[in-house]
Amino acid sequence: MQIATARLLLREFVADDWRAVHAYQSDPRYLRFYEWSHRTEQDVRAFVGMFIGWQNETPRQKFQLAATFQNHLIGNCGVRIKNLETHEAEIGYELNPDFWGNGYATEAARAMLAFGFRDLNLRRVTAMCVAENHASARVLEKLGLVCEIGAPKREWFKNRWWDTLRYAISNEEWSDANRTA
Numbered sequence: 001m002q003i004a005t006a007r008l009l010l011r012e013f014v015a016d017d018w019r020a021v022h023a024y025q026s027d028p029r030y031l032r033f034y035e036w037s038h039r040t041e042q043d044v045r046a047f048v049g050m051f052i053g054w055q056n057e058t059p060r061q062k063f064q065l066a067a068t069f070q071n072h073l074i075g076n077c078g079v080r081i082k083n084l085e086t087h088e089a090e091i092g093y094e095l096n097p098d099f100w101g102n103g104y105a106t107e108a109a110r111a112m113l114a115f116g117f118r119d120l121n122l123r124r125v126t127a128m129c130v131a132e133n134h135a136s137a138r139v140l141e142k143l144g145l146v147c148e149i150g151a152p153k154r155e156w157f158k159n160r161w162w163d164t165l166r167y168a169i170s171n172e173e174w175s176d177a178n179r180t181a
């Protein structure tokens with residue numbers, strides 16, 4: 001599958017994408033809020049391989065697409081169903097730091113959210129981010145998600161505790177916010 005937004009093409013991952021992913025996942029700006037301190041070729045090949053594996057699920061529950069700008073892979077964005085019975089999914093995204101601050105993450109995630117609510121019939125979408133990851137929290141707020149839980153000292157990595165925030169949006173809230181006249 002693929003989704004075109006105003007400036008991006010969201011498309012399925014292919015194995016050779018590991019090179020572009022490895023380049024940005026090695027950037028300290030990217031690594032700041034992850035448990036990883038560096039990424040090997042093997043790590044990133046496995047990471048991309050996991051997304052490719054999801055393409056063959058039946059029924060498919062996880063959609064993590066490569067975000068490309070002018071044919072260059074600049075990140076990824078996806079919705080992953082966590083509970084088929086309750087129609088609940090989580091959303092996640094990441095971008096090459098050289099492309100931050102242009103609204104691309106919001107643009108990609110907005111399209112994935114629409115796909116989730118319209119095509120996958122989702123009822124609720126959640127996301128979790130480190131509380132200090134203000135850019136990610138802002139993306140979620142721009143998408144209309146609301147912070148429902150703040151968990152102090154929820155994650156331990158890089159030798160310290162990190163607070164996390166959980167955001168959520170229901171299908172009703174999403175429909176109300178995206179109703180076209």
Ligand SMILES: CC(C)(COP(=O)(O)OP(=O)(O)OC[C@H]1O[C@@H](n2cnc3c(N)ncnc32)[C@H](O)[C@@H]1OP(=O)(O)O)[C@@H](O)C(=O)NCCC(=O)NCCS
Binds near residue numbers: 102130134
């Ligand atoms: C989170 C991430 C995807 C955002 O990508 P992006 O394309 O720069 O996001 P957007 O441009 O769509 O929106 C970013 C918003 O955060 C704001 N922002 C950025 N840095 C900020 C900071 N330090 N404090 C407060 N707001 C900040 C921007 O101003 C913008 O808001 P605005 O449109 O109201 O001005 C990117 O920073 C990233 O890839 N980080 C590493 C991976 C990651 O953290 N993924 C999410 C895991 S939960």
